[in-house]
Amino acid sequence: xxxxxxxxxxxxxxxxxxxxxxxxxxxxxxxxxxxxxxxxxxxxxxxxxxxxxxxxxxxxxxxxxxxxxxxxxxxxxxxxxxxxxxxxxxxxxxxxxxxxxxxxxxxxxxxxxxxxxxxxxxxxxxxxxxxxxxxxxxxxxxxxxxxxxxxxxxxxxxxxxxxxxxxxxxxxxxxxxxxxxxxxxxxxxxx
Amino acid sequence: xxxxxxxxxxxxxxxxxxxxxxxxxxxxxxxxxxxxxxxxxxxxxxxxxxxxxxxxxxxxxxxxxxxxxxxxxxxxxxxxxxxxxxxxxxxxxxxxxxxxxxxxxxxxxxxxxxxxxxxxxxxxxxxxxxxxxxxxxxxxxxxxxxxxxxxxxxxxxxxxxxxxxxxxxxxxxxxxxxxxxxxxxxxxxxxxxxxxxxxxxxxxxxxxxxxxxxxxxxxxxxxxxxxxxxxxxxxxxxxxxxxxxxxxxxxxxxxxxxxxxxxxxxxxxxxxxxxxxxxxxxxxxxxxxxxxxxxxxxxxxxxxxxxxxxxxxxxxxxxxxxxxxxxxxxxxxxxxxxxxxxxxxxxxxxxxxxxxxxxxxxxxxxxxxxxxxxxxxxxxxxxxxxxxxxxxxxxxxxxxxxxxxxxxxxxxxxxxxxxxxxxxxxxxxxxxxxxxxxxxxxxxxxxxxxxxxxxxxxxxxxxxxxxxxxxxxxxxxxxxxxxxxxxxxxxxxxxxxxxxxxxxxxxxxxxxxxxxxxxxxxxxxxxxxxxxxxxxxxxxxxxxxxxxxxxxxxxxxxxxxxxxxxxxxxxxxxxxxxxxxxxxxxxxxxxxxxxxxxxxxxxxxxxxxxxxxxxxxxxxxxxxxxxxxxxxxxxxxxxxxxxxxxxxxxxxxxxxxxxxx
Numbered sequence: 001x002x003x004x005x006x007x008x009x010x011x012x013x014x015x016x017x018x019x020x021x022x023x024x025x026x027x028x029x030x031x032x033x034x035x036x037x038x039x040x041x042x043x044x045x046x047x048x049x050x051x052x053x054x055x056x057x058x059x060x061x062x063x064x065x066x067x068x069x070x071x072x073x074x075x076x077x078x079x080x081x082x083x084x085x086x087x088x089x090x091x092x093x094x095x096x097x098x099x100x101x102x103x104x105x106x107x108x109x110x111x112x113x114x115x116x117x118x119x120x121x122x123x124x125x126x127x128x129x130x131x132x133x134x135x136x137x138x139x140x141x142x143x144x145x146x147x148x149x150x151x152x153x154x155x156x157x158x159x160x161x162x163x164x165x166x167x168x169x170x171x172x173x174x175x176x177x178x179x180x181x182x183x184x185x186x187x188x189x190x191x
Numbered sequence: 192x193x194x195x196x197x198x199x200x201x202x203x204x205x206x207x208x209x210x211x212x213x214x215x216x217x218x219x220x221x222x223x224x225x226x227x228x229x230x231x232x233x234x235x236x237x238x239x240x241x242x243x244x245x246x247x248x249x250x251x252x253x254x255x256x257x258x259x260x261x262x263x264x265x266x267x268x269x270x271x272x273x274x275x276x277x278x279x280x281x282x283x284x285x286x287x288x289x290x291x292x293x294x295x296x297x298x299x300x301x302x303x304x305x306x307x308x309x310x311x312x313x314x315x316x317x318x319x320x321x322x323x324x325x326x327x328x329x330x331x332x333x334x335x336x337x338x339x340x341x342x343x344x345x346x347x348x349x350x351x352x353x354x355x356x357x358x359x360x361x362x363x364x365x366x367x368x369x370x371x372x373x374x375x376x377x378x379x380x381x382x383x384x385x386x387x388x389x390x391x392x393x394x395x396x397x398x399x400x401x402x403x404x405x406x407x408x409x410x411x412x413x414x415x416x417x418x419x420x421x422x423x424x425x426x427x428x429x430x431x432x433x434x435x436x437x438x439x440x441x442x443x444x445x446x447x448x449x450x451x452x453x454x455x456x457x458x459x460x461x462x463x464x465x466x467x468x469x470x471x472x473x474x475x476x477x478x479x480x481x482x483x484x485x486x487x488x489x490x491x492x493x494x495x496x497x498x499x500x501x502x503x504x505x506x507x508x509x510x511x512x513x514x515x516x517x518x519x520x521x522x523x524x525x526x527x528x529x530x531x532x533x534x535x536x537x538x539x540x541x542x543x544x545x546x547x548x549x550x551x552x553x554x555x556x557x558x559x560x561x562x563x564x565x566x567x568x569x570x571x572x573x574x575x576x577x578x579x580x581x582x583x584x585x586x587x588x589x590x591x592x593x594x595x596x597x598x599x600x601x602x603x604x605x606x607x608x609x610x611x612x613x614x615x616x617x618x619x620x621x622x623x624x625x626x627x628x629x630x631x632x633x634x635x636x637x638x639x640x641x642x643x644x645x646x647x648x649x650x651x652x653x654x655x656x657x658x659x660x661x662x663x664x665x666x667x668x669x670x671x672x673x674x675x676x677x678x679x680x681x682x683x684x685x686x687x688x689x690x691x692x693x694x695x696x697x698x699x700x701x702x703x704x705x706x707x708x709x710x711x712x713x714x715x716x717x718x719x720x721x722x723x724x725x726x727x728x729x730x731x732x733x734x735x736x737x738x739x740x741x742x743x744x745x746x747x748x749x750x751x752x753x754x755x756x757x758x759x760x761x762x763x764x765x766x767x768x769x770x771x772x773x774x775x776x777x778x779x780x781x782x783x784x785x786x787x788x789x790x791x792x793x794x795x796x797x798x799x800x801x802x803x804x805x806x807x808x809x810x811x812x813x814x815x816x817x818x819x820x821x822x823x824x825x826x827x828x829x830x831x832x833x834x835x836x837x838x839x840x841x842x843x844x845x846x847x848x849x850x851x852x
Binding site: 003010014018024054067073092096097135 | 536
């Protein structure tokens with residue numbers, strides 16, 4: 001075995017393995033990547049029912065309803081980015097940090113009767129907002145990070161003109177987190 | 192006595208010591224001046240002493256509730272239990288950077304203390320590189336994340352720690368994980384020193400390997416502990432979420448595993464030298480970027496960077512200097528390293544090369560999967576996420592051949608081998624594997640889990656065969672076999688044990704894909720059926736705790752009418768932070784975990800119902816047990832006499848015969 005032929009073997013093995021890795025990744029990139037969508041994107045262009053997406057936004061205060069189907073607990077809540085709201089249906093235990101008026105990410109797919117989540121994520125830290133949600137909120141023009149922490153969902157709904165949400169505004173002010181109220185004050189000014 | 196100011200001063204002193212440690216020995220080694228080189232061990236010990244004082248001061252401030260220290264005020268509270276006051280010191284950014292520096296200091300001092308048999312120039316250079324890295328991070332700690340900063344006026348009580356972190360598993364997870372991360376600084380320093388000297392030989396491989404193996408053991412334990420923590424604390428029944436923080440520890444583990452294998456080739460055959468040096472650099476670079484980029488959240492969110500630009504720029508600069516500088520040195524000096532011995536593709540070296548290629552391919556996949564989302568959002572403004580489906584689809588097909596080759600790799604002779612005789616010796620293992628395949632095909636659903644079960648049994652069976660073949664069990668009198676076993680180097684047992692540990696972990700992972708769970712909302716007194724067990728919710732009570740109040744459920748579990756266990760999952764509400772945590776209750780018989788979670792209370796007070804989540808997780812403990820076995824295997828090979836005594840001086844080592852071939 002000469003040095004040259006050894007090198008050839010090495011190169012063949014490297015190319016084979018890295019090629020396999022690249023092929024596997026390309027295949028997985030086309031099928032296993034999960035896109036992040038905002039409620040307004042879901043409203044304008046709903047993703048196909050077989051596609052798993054991450055829906056992110058704020059939980060509309062007062063929108064959480066818990067039901068029981070047989071012995072299975074089902075939670076329904078609205079997720080908003082300030083422009084549109086999508087109702088999420090979730091079977092299971094909501095995470096400890098799930099709160100009305102705080103950010104949430106629901107993983108699941110858009111079905112005929114609404115968004116069905118297989119997983120609901122609320123982050124470990126209650127002051128933390130998932131980056132995707134923060135981006136979505138900024139895109140919708142509702143929050144500028146230069147003016148402090150994000151406003152609570154309660155104050156957001158009172159800012160939007162959607163009639164559907166108007167009846168909620170009474171409950172919202174009661175449910176709004178007092179700690180966040182002063183911080184949210186500059187945000188409307190930024191708009 | 193142990194005031195924060197003293198701690199701050201000691202940290203500054205350590206930084207000065209580290210800077211001197213990073214410069215003077217290099218000058219000494221360059222001028223071949225023994226007196227200057229001899230400064231290195233003293234400076235390393237001095238740095239460690241100063242760092243230890245500094246760290247003790249921070250612990251003291253936390254234990255005595257000195258809320259005038261901002262770090263303590265932000266992360267501690269009077270009501271916090273003592274253990275968590277101590278462990279909370281490293282539960283935040285500033286404290287963890289200090290712990291990081293302390294462990295690096297310990298590494299430097301360890302090289303100074305245990306490296307007496309190293310050539311003096313090499314030792315001086317290694318200690319100097321460690322000192323230079325330490326100086327950078329101590330400066331980072333001093334200038335941008337000062338753990339001793341005071342706050343005025345001092346608050347009456349601290350803000351308390353995130354209750355999720357108030358857990359014994361997480362208390363000891365960071366030090367162990369950090370020891371693993373930082374431990375790879377020593378192989379890195381050896382690699383840089385070797386590049387400076389322009390020389391890598393078998394003796395170098397022999398010196399590096401124990402350090403790499405030790406770091407690897409800690410990293411293995413750290414990852415397992417982190418995974419175990421998320422399993423029993425987060426209460427989702429999952430054990431690995433493929434999130435960037437977890438991947439940040441997996442990536443250096445993969446390259447580190449490749450490193451401890453390729454260093455064997457350097458040690459035994461003087462081959463793969465350039466590659467091993469590159470792996471040592473890559474492993475520490477990944478450790479650094481893992482801890483500082485991912486943990487600090489800079490990669491995940493541009494906000495963390497925007498909120499604290501000084502910290503972000505400092506850390507990026509530091510990483511640039513360490514990683515860029517070492518790669519530049521590598522590019523400049525690597526051609527000076529001479530190529531090593533020849534070997535056929537089918538040989539022990541060939542198997543080790545294959546191990547390296549596959550591990551690095553898996554590593555490349557994990558790196559890509561971790562980096563792709565942030566890059567997509569940075570460059571194309573598209574928010575995507577990459578999760579379990581992606582990593583399962585990409586890593587498992589690459590890992591399966593690795594596991595297959597792992598079985599017979601250690602049995603191949605060096606230089607040139609024939610596959611067939613080795614496979615013949617593995618006939619029994621092959622039969623056992625075939626049976627396992629058949630059993631799995633009937634009992635387990637899914638193609639990948641069946642394959643994984645098969646290869647896991649193959650690895651374990653082949654590892655056992657390796658040992659029994661070496662001691663000629665049943666082919667000679669038992670006394671003779673025992674005698675042979677005593678003569679075998681411990682590293683052979685270490686290899687077999689670590690490989691078998693991988694098999695145990697893979698078996699656990701494959702079985703966990705068959706886990707069953709059920710979510711129900713029931714009143715007290717209801718019985719649920721899951722996986723052949725009857726779970727009865729008998730009672731729910733409210734109980735007070737030291738700094739929380741808990742809702743505790745009592746679930747009786749019967750199997751065929753016999754009481755198996757009574758579990759008490761609970762939900763804690765922490766008063767200080769208005770937070771709740773879920774306390775999972777787990778009953779294990781080592782073959783399966785029964786896992787119960789208490790969710791919300793619904794319904795009226797007169798007729799309350801409770802949400803329960805019940806899991807049946809087959810072989811779940813094996814995942815961590817396997818990791819522990821791997822680490823014990825590593826420790827066993829560390830205890831090998833040849834590693835402990837250290838190599839003779841740079842003599843030709845060709846007389847060294849192949850281990851027990």
